[in-house]
Amino acid sequence: MHGKIIPFATNVAAPKTTTRILDAAEALFMEHGFEATTLRAITGTAGVNLAAVNYHFGSKEELFQAVLTRRLDPMNEARLALLTRLEHDYAPKPVPCEKILTALFVPALELARDRHRGGENFLRLLGRAYADPAPFIRKFLSDQYAVMIARFKAAFGRALPRLPRKELSWRLHFIMGALSYTLAGTDAAKLIAELTPHETNNDEALLRRLAPFLLAGLQAPMAASADVTRELDGELARRR
Amino acid sequence: MHGKIIPFATNVAAPKTTTRILDAAEALFMEHGFEATTLRAITGTAGVNLAAVNYHFGSKEELFQAVLTRRLDPMNEARLALLTRLEHDYAPKPVPCEKILTALFVPALELARDRHRGGENFLRLLGRAYADPAPFIRKFLSDQYAVMIARFKAAFGRALPRLPRKELSWRLHFIMGALSYTLAGTDAAKLIAELTPHETNNDEALLRRLAPFLLAGLQAPMAASADVTRELDGELARRR
DNA sequence: CTAAGATTCAAACAAACGTTTAAACGAGAA
DNA sequence: TTCTCGTTTAAACGTTTGTTTGAATCTTAG
Numbered sequence: 183m184h185g186k187i188i189p190f191a192t193n194v195a196a197p198k199t200t201t202r203i204l205d206a207a208e209a210l211f212m213e214h215g216f217e218a219t220t221l222r223a224i225t226g227t228a229g230v231n232l233a234a235v236n237y238h239f240g241s242k243e244e245l246f247q248a249v250l251t252r253r254l255d256p257m258n259e260a261r262l263a264l265l266t267r268l269e270h271d272y273a274p275k276p277v278p279c280e281k282i283l284t285a286l287f288v289p290a291l292e293l294a295r296d297r298h299r300g301g302e303n304f305l306r307l308l309g310r311a312y313a314d315p316a317p318f319i320r321k322f323l324s325d326q327y328a329v330m331i332a333r334f335k336a337a338f339g340r341a342l343p344r345l346p347r348k349e350l351s352w353r354l355h356f357i358m359g360a361l362s363y364t365l366a367g368t369d370a371a372k373l374i375a376e377l378t379p380h381e382t383n384n385d386e387a388l389l390r391r392l393a394p395f396l397l398a399g400l401q402a403p404m405a406a407s408a409d410v411t412r413e414l415d416g417e418l419a420r421r422r
Numbered sequence: 423m424h425g426k427i428i429p430f431a432t433n434v435a436a437p438k439t440t441t442r443i444l445d446a447a448e449a450l451f452m453e454h455g456f457e458a459t460t461l462r463a464i465t466g467t468a469g470v471n472l473a474a475v476n477y478h479f480g481s482k483e484e485l486f487q488a489v490l491t492r493r494l495d496p497m498n499e500a501r502l503a504l505l506t507r508l509e510h511d512y513a514p515k516p517v518p519c520e521k522i523l524t525a526l527f528v529p530a531l532e533l534a535r536d537r538h539r540g541g542e543n544f545l546r547l548l549g550r551a552y553a554d555p556a557p558f559i560r561k562f563l564s565d566q567y568a569v570m571i572a573r574f575k576a577a578f579g580r581a582l583p584r585l586p587r588k589e590l591s592w593r594l595h596f597i598m599g600a601l602s603y604t605l606a607g608t609d610a611a612k613l614i615a616e617l618t619p620h621e622t623n624n625d626e627a628l629l630r631r632l633a634p635f636l637l638a639g640l641q642a643p644m645a646a647s648a649d650v651t652r653e654l655d656g657e658l659a660r661r662r
Numbered sequence: 663c664t665a666a667g668a669t670t671c672a673a674a675c676a677a678a679c680g681t682t683t684a685a686a687c688g689a690g691a692a
Numbered sequence: 693t694t695c696t697c698g699t700t701t702a703a704a705c706g707t708t709t710g711t712t713t714g715a716a717t718c719t720t721a722g
Contacts, residue, residue, distance in 0.1 A: 199669080215555045217457035221710060231671055236711060238669095313553030313603065315455045352631040356600055363599035366553050391592040398642030399635040417504075417528045439699080461680060471701055476681060478699095 200238050202228040208249050212307035216246055216314060243318050250311060250322065253293060253304050258330045260289035265337055276340035280397055286334060287389055290361075294386060309366025312359075331358070342401070349404065357396050364392055440478050442468040448489050452547035456486055456554060483558050490551060490562065493533060493544050498570045500529035505577055516580035523637055526574060527629050530601075534626060549605035552598075571598070582641070589644065597636050604632055 206228035210219045221242055225232045239245040264285035268277045294305055311319055335354055339347060365388070446468035450459045461482055465472045479485040504525035508517045534545055551559055575594055579587060605628070 213555065215457070217455070218556065220708080222708090231669095232710095233672090233712080234670075242710065310553060310555065313550060315453065315550065316458065349631070353635055356604060356632060356635050359603035360596055360600040363553065363603035364596060391589070392596060394642055395593055395596050395639040399639040402634055402638030417524050418531065460678080462678085471699095472680095473682080473702090474700075482680065 199228075199230050199234055202230060203235060203238065203245070204249055204252060207245055208304060208307060211246065211249060212303050212310070215310060216316060216319065246319070247322050250308070250326075254308070254326055257289045257293050258326070260292070261285055261330055262333060264288060265333060269337065276343075277337055279338065279341045279400060282334065282337050282341060283393055283397055283400075286357075286361075287393055290365075291386055291389055294389075305365040309362040309364070312362035313366065338400070345404070353400050357400065360392065360396060364388060439468075439470050439474055442470060443475060443478065443485070444489055444492060447485055448544060448547060451486065451489060452543050452550070455550060456556060456559065486559070487562055490548070490566075494548070494566055497529045497533050498566070500532070501525055501570055502573060504528060505573060509577065516583075517577055519578065519581045519640060520637055522574065522577050522581060523633055523640075526597075527633055530605075531626055531629055534629075545605040549602040552602035578640070585644070593640050597640065600632065600636060604628060 203224065207219070207224045210223055210227065213219075221235050222232060224245075225234060228234075235242065235245055239248055265277075265282065268281050268285055272278075272281075290305060311323060314320070331354070335350065338354065339345075339350055342350065345353075443464065447459070447464045450463055450467065453459075461475050462472060464485075465474055468474075475482065475485055479488055505517075505522065508521050508525055512518075512521075530545060551563060554560070571594070575590065578594065579585075579590055582590065585593075
């Protein structure tokens with residue numbers, strides 16, 4: 183019995199194999215999703231042996247988490263750092279909504295721009311993971327985001343003191359949802375190609391359109407809510 | 423050689439087997455996604471023979487499409503019918519935004535309410551399908567929605583004459599995205615349980631919060647766009 | 663150089679997958 | 693009854709999956 187010991191790299195410089203696996207896995211997971219991506223495809227495009235994944239990462243699931251962590255940890259830390267600086271700059275006043283949104287978007291943009299590290303397509307993988315039903319993925323993302331989301335919710339709460347906390351929770355959820363879906367979308371790529379073919383960075387073009395849209399929704403007065411809701415009520419009653 | 427002939431039901435009353443398969447498949451696809459759901463699990467919970475799926479539907483992919491079509495076709499037809507009626511009522515004036523949104527949401531709400539036909543959870547399956555990378559799913563949804571989306575885009579365009587068409591395309595995309603993601607989310611279920619435990623219908627509670635949020639984003643003036651975008655520019659420049 | 667440990671390799675593993683097959687079944691018509 | 697044809701059944705098909713294994717190879721320190 184050999185146990186489940188996963189050896190760590192003894193050299194400080196990471197052996198090339200692990201990063202090659204991570205790069206290949208990132209690209210393939212992004213394109214086909216978790217279930218549909220086989221270890222043989224990953225090790226094949228990475229140019230390493232099939233057994234390398236289980237040797238270095240333990241399992242396919244752990245490899246997937248490693249792929250996400252590599253980019254997600256720095257991004258979320260950057261988000262928190264940005265928010266912290268904003269809160270310091272504006273103290274004791276609340277940070278304005280558009281500034282908070284900036285702290286949420288800029289690190290994502292930087293990730294999207296980091297072409298050297300293949301980040302240009304990573305956001306799509308992230309968006310896809312958000313919609314994946316696999317329990318281990320959902321738990322991983324939930325844990326990964328819990329701290330950051332809590333901090334941002336508090337900040338938005340201070341910026342929008344008149345908005346009930348419940349409503350704020352909903353709108354923050356919508357924001358993260360729209361962000362995830364938009365980044366994951368295959369349709370988004372088409373839209374970009376059709377609408378702004380000259381844009382240098384796809385994800386940047388996308389986020390630039392998304393941010394104003396979400397800001398308006400976030401700042402929507404509660405009163406306006408009645409407009410659509412009343413319509414819903416009326417229409418539903420009429421059709422019964 | 424037997425060919426790929428898929429026999430149609432000769433009896434006008436559908437044989438119980440096909441609907442049992444559809445029901446079981448709908449529930450399982452919703453819970454685990456397309457790839458992770460096995461035919462053995464479907465036929466097992468449906469209480470039918472393993473070969474029944476291939477006999478009645480031809481393949482797993484065709485079964486999935488049948489599951490979606492059963493609920494999607496009526497929903498999209500209802501959306502178009504509602505929009506048509508609205509356009510007739512308001513003609514020659516354009517239909518207001520909130521009314522158009524209503525035509526988009528009400529049929530989804532009715533589907534969510536149709537508990538007798540298991541519709542309460544179907545919307546989650548739909549949202550998941552939206553984020554699925556499988557090509558046959560993407561093509562299916564694209565074809566399915568093409569007509570409806572075009573009609574609604576035209577209607578929104580008339581309601582928002584000052585909004586550039588490009589911008590409208592983006593915002594419509596965001597709306598469909600937020601709708602899909604929100605319906606697919608496992609997080610949404612938790613949110614509902616925490617925030618509105620008394621609500622009778624989960625999806626309804628969800629759409630009621632989403633609609634005002636999206637309406638505000640849709641109607642956001644182009645000018646406001648500069649607010650966030652300028653922040654993005656500044657922050658990105660500062661961090662280079 | 664040598665010994666030890668980390669890494670790679672080809673090969674095989676059992677399990678599970680979607681699909682196919684041929685026989686058995688069941689109801690209605692002649 | 694007998695024939696027919698749509699349906700169901702149990703069994704097996706050939707692949708492919710993630711993972712494991714033991715030997716070969718490379719790296720590095722003594």
